[in-house]
Amino acid sequence: MRHIARYKTDVAHPDYSTTVPHACGDYRVQDVGSANPRFIRLTMGTLPSNKEARNRAAIPVAAIFQPMASLRPDEDVVPLVDLGEHGPVRCTRCHGYMNPFCRFVENGSQWLCNLCNHSNETREDYFNHLDMRGIRVDKLERPELCKGTVEYVATPTYIARPPQHPAFLFVVDVSQKARKGGLLRQFIQTMQQVVGVVPPETRLGVITYDAQVHFHVLTKEDQQLHR
Ligand SMILES: [Zn+2]
Secondary structure (H helix, E strand, C coil): CCCCCEEEECCCCCCEECCCCCCCCCEEEECCCCCCCCCEEECCCCCCCCHHHHHHHCCCCCEEECCCCCCCCCCCCCCEECCHHHCCCECCCCCCECCCCCEEEHHHCEEECCCCCCEEECCHHHCCCECCCCCECCHHHCHHHHCCCCEECCCHHHCCCCCCCCEEEEEEECCHHHHHCCHHHHHHHHHHHHHHHCCCCCEEEEEEECCCEEECCCCHHHHHHHC
């Protein structure tokens, strides 16, 4: 089954279009199997079909990824997929993730990776039947089978180390010019506000510099002193 992205450029086109909207334009995207271009955008809207055409085009194929890009308020939020203790379904050969372009065969017991064409066995907890058209009956109920972008709940195997507390390191210009211009005073005022709102476990660090770089060791005693 072929999926065609649908974009809506509010200004120029009243209807949905399959042309990737201009990066600076005002557009709304409905994810029907392809990622919103806010998350991933290629340097060309149409890919050359063969090597010769690619050489003639002389445009490098590159992609800009912004996984945390802000969406318009009227766009759907990225769905969260929780596949339990077994985690995301991935190709055993190339480790590609299950996506709308993977194809289920053998009444759902096998699936073909669209990236490397490897035939994978459908794991037991993920099995479902196919309809008359050979499409999984739960396709529209599973975001990873019908959306271009999903978020996964990561299982412990994806976590190399436990989540760390947030840390912020501020690098501050303390040269005479900066001090005279009020930059340092402004920084101190801002920091006093920041310290009041960040979670208590947050680690804050400060490096100051003028002609030299100064590192500061802030101990608990210092905190008492400056409070
Ligand atoms: Zn694969």
